[in-house]
Amino acid sequence: MDLIDGLEANGLLKHYSHILTGYVRSKDFLHAISDVIEKVKKYNPDVKYVCDPVMGDNGKFYCPKELVDAYKRILIPKAFITTPN
Numbered sequence: 488m489d490l491i492d493g494l495e496a497n498g499l500l501k502h503y504s505h506i507l508t509g510y511v512r513s514k515d516f517l518h519a520i521s522d523v524i525e526k527v528k529k530y531n532p533d534v535k536y537v538c539d540p541v542m543g544d545n546g547k548f549y550c551p552k553e554l555v556d557a558y559k560r561i562l563i564p565k566a567f568i569t570t571p572n
Contacts, residue, residue: 510541
């Protein structure tokens with residue numbers, strides 16, 4: 488969060504139009520992403536969040552299973568678009 492706090496302190500969060508996330512392997516990081524989205528939306532309510540959860544590939548699920556519900560409850564509802572594979 489130091490990076491986001493630094494961008495905020497320098498008045499730079501208002502310049503972002505999109506946020507993109509990919510593979511995440513911890514619930515704490517999912518919560519941190521949610522916090523960043525909310526913080527950026529405070530400065531730019533029109534920012535678009537693109538969620539690419541990267542949960543598996545070639546028929547194999549490799550995302551920690553405990554993250555599935557967190558994605559459903561926390562990140563996907565904030566997404567402008569979701570691009571699951």
